[in-house]
Amino acid sequence: MLFLIELVESVRSFIATGGNVLYFVAVALLLMWILMIERYWFLASNYPTMRDDIIKRWDARADTTSWYAHRIRDTWISEATELLERNMLTIKTLVAMCPLIGLLGTVTGMISVFETMAQQGTGNPRLMAAGISMATIPTMAGMVAALSGVFFSTRLDAKVKLAKAKLVDSLPHH
């Protein structure tokens, strides 16, 4: 319990020095990871049964060479692809947004630095330091969030492409 309280306290102090923009980074990161975990879950548990079902249906068909059969095969592949690629665009967008949110934090931090300068002058660097930490910490947080997403989202993309290619190969015209 004490460990948790310490953890919460360290997060709180981190956000206090980094400014409110960190909340946006946190929301983007959370959303990104929820979507990515959902994708992994789909690829690991739901997709194989779906794939097997499609292959079984295709194998059961008598006619697999006519124009109609081609269209039906395309449709099934398209439906499977749609499910496979759902939310991938959003995940990529979120990955791209994280550094932008960090940049927003930089700008708001610099605004607060100059605001302090406008009010108090440059006499006390300690007063400005608060704004500077508000400028740099969100940038760092945005970068870290984006990096954590870039690796896994790329892997996920490759997985989806591979799954799609395998499905296409599993539906031969015989």
Place this chain on the structure above:
Amino acid sequence: MKKVINFVLLAASLSAGFATTASANELDKLLEQVKADRISEAKLDKKREAEFLAARADKQALLNKAKKDLADQNARNDRLTKEYAANEITLAQKEVELDNAQGTLGEMFGVSRAAAASAYGSISTSIVSAQYPGRGESLNRIANSKEIPALEDLEELWFSLQTEMTESGKVAQFSTEVTNLDGSKSTENVTRIGTFNIVSDNGFLNYNDEVGQVQPLAKQPAGYISGTAADFFSVSSGFAPVYVDPSRGAILALETRKKTLEEFYHQGGTVGYAITVLLILGFLIALERFIVLGAVTSKMKTQQKNLAQPNENNPLGRLLKVYQENKGVDAETLELKLDEAILRETPSVDRGINLIKMFAAIAPLMGLLGTVIGMILTFQTITLFGTGDPKIMAGNISLALVTTALGLIAALPLILIHSVVAGKSKAVLHKLDEQSAGLIAAIAEKESK
């Protein structure tokens, strides 16, 4: 010529001898009178001499008197000098006696004076003085008096310190005169939180110790802070959370100088407003797309369940219609017809989506424009006023940064919303482009069996 002069001289001598004989009687009279006058003047002189002599005697008497007075005063002076010297000695004796009588108490009086001086500093500026005015004066008197403090003074000091101590631990409600920002005065109920803050239902108040007035802050801090003050004021029992300024007003004073978000927004100027227009336009387009695409998707879903009766109100229904009208033709012609129909449907589905993307790209650029304008203003300021005052420069720089921030703030949601809307339209297009042919093929197969 000579004759004329002789005649004149003769005439003159004749006339002079004539006049002498005429005034002989008057000269006698004059002589008589001079004689008489001489006698009377001698008399007068005598008299004046007598007067002077008499006066001389008087002056002598006066001089004698003055001399006597001087001697008297000198004598008095001597006497008083002696008396003074004697008194000095007595005074010294008495002071020694006093010191002896005071004993160690003398130190205590010094301490009490110092205590009063230090208490005066903190008590006169304390907000408790708003509730109990006039405490500072007596303390000031004790601190500055040269005499030994009287018992009442000591009691006053003790009482003031005790009041401050007790009241600093209390949350008290009292009625006081509040000097409003427009100079008018009104009597209001206020709540004092220890020695930290005074709050009323309008938020935080400030105690100005220089004029001894309770004044509202020039600007209340952010709503969530001042709101707790008003809430706290209205609570009658139990506990309520409230923001307290532990620096006794200094932080609140800084807070009043802070800009609100709204003020920051308006610093962005025209560029800022243009970015806002972009954001709103983007949102409106996205909203329209959401509604239209949502309706299309749901209609297509119902159509998919009922493939036999194509409905003209959705793209999929229109494709099915094309198939039903061209049932007899061969597969290749049918495909061409379907492709044509799909091409007709595409623009209405992905309309406006690229516009959102464009807005998302333009917003940060406009922010950059605002930054550049702000920097130009900054350098103009430098040209006019030099770099001496960082405050003047910093004002424009913060103005420049605000537009950058606004550009990013507008771009972020637009990017996100674009990805969502694009995903939706892509799904619809997929259905039309890749899956409709399959559906039609399935129907055709079923019908041919």
